[in-house]
Amino acid sequence: MLSQNQVKHISALRLKKFREEFNQFIAEGHKLVTELMNSPFAIAGIYASSEWIMANLSLVREKNIPVFETLPGEMERITALATPSPVLAVVEIRPVYDQAVDSNGSLKGLNLALDDIRDPGNMGTIIRIADWFGIRAVFCSGSCVELFNPKVVQATMGSIARVPVISCNLAELLALKTGSQDDYPVYGAFLEGDSLYAQTLTDRGIILIGNESRGITPELERFVTRKIYIPSFGSSAAGKAESLNASVATAIICAEFRRNKF
Numbered sequence: 001m002l003s004q005n006q007v008k009h010i011s012a013l014r015l016k017k018f019r020e021e022f023n024q025f026i027a028e029g030h031k032l033v034t035e036l037m038n039s040p041f042a043i044a045g046i047y048a049s050s051e052w053i054m055a056n057l058s059l060v061r062e063k064n065i066p067v068f069e070t071l072p073g074e075m076e077r078i079t080a081l082a083t084p085s086p087v088l089a090v091v092e093i094r095p096v097y098d099q100a101v102d103s104n105g106s107l108k109g110l111n112l113a114l115d116d117i118r119d120p121g122n123m124g125t126i127i128r129i130a131d132w133f134g135i136r137a138v139f140c141s142g143s144c145v146e147l148f149n150p151k152v153v154q155a156t157m158g159s160i161a162r163v164p165v166i167s168c169n170l171a172e173l174l175a176l177k178t179g180s181q182d183d184y185p186v187y188g189a190f191l192e193g194d195s196l197y198a199q200t201l202t203d204r205g206i207i208l209i210g211n212e213s214r215g216i217t218p219e220l221e222r223f224v225t226r227k228i229y230i231p232s233f234g235s236s237a238a239g240k241a242e243s244l245n246a247s248v249a250t251a252i253i254c255a256e257f258r259r260n261k262f
Contacts, residue, residue, distance in 0.1 A: 010078040025148035029085040035158030048087035080150040109136040116211040124155020125247035131159035133254040174223035193227030201260040
C-alpha cells in the first residue's frame, strides 16, 4: 500500500516545476520501464502490481531498485495515463550524454536540431525516429516542449533511454559548427529548396527541423547551408496538403539520408 506522501510526490511529477525541483520524472508501462532499467538512467523507485513484480523480480533485484507494491486501484491515483499500466517508475534526471561530440568538441555523425517543436507527441516520435535511424543526438531549442513531459516520455517508446537529447541555444550551436567545421553542413527542412531526392546527402551534419506550423525561424535559417524540401506528388481540383507533420517529415528525411549510404 502506498503512503499519502508517495502518492503526493509521484502525482507532483506530472508538473514541470516539480520535475525540476526534485530532478525526477515518471515513466509508465512495461517496455518503457524495462528499457530505462537497462540504461544509464538511475531509477529511484518502481511502483507496480504484485503480478508485475513477481514476473520481473530477477531484473529488479539485479538492478537493486526499490520496489513498492501497488494495491488494486492505487495506480489510478498516480498515473498520468488515461489507462493505468501495471508499472510506474520514478526516474532521476541524469546529465546529458556526451556521445554527440568527439574529444576536441566537434560534432560527430548525423544529428537533429529541433526548432520550437511544441507538440509532445511529435517530440517523442522524433526521438524514436532518431533512435531507429541511428541519429547521434537531438539538440532542442529552449522553446521546445520539455523532454521529461510524461507525454513526450511515453511517445518515445523507450528511445529516451538511448538517444542523447540536449536542450541548448541552437543559434550558438549552429554558429559554432558552421564556423569551425566547413565539412559539417546544416540541412534545413523547408517548403521550398532543393528536392530531397535530387541531391547527394552525407552521413555528417545537422538536420534542422522547424515548428509544426511556422517552420524554421529566421534567426536559425541564416545558418542553413543546404535547403531541402520533400516534394508533394498529390494533386486534385480541391488542392493538396499544405505541409507535413514535423515527425512525419523527420522520418522521411532521415530515411533518405540513410538510403543514400546503401
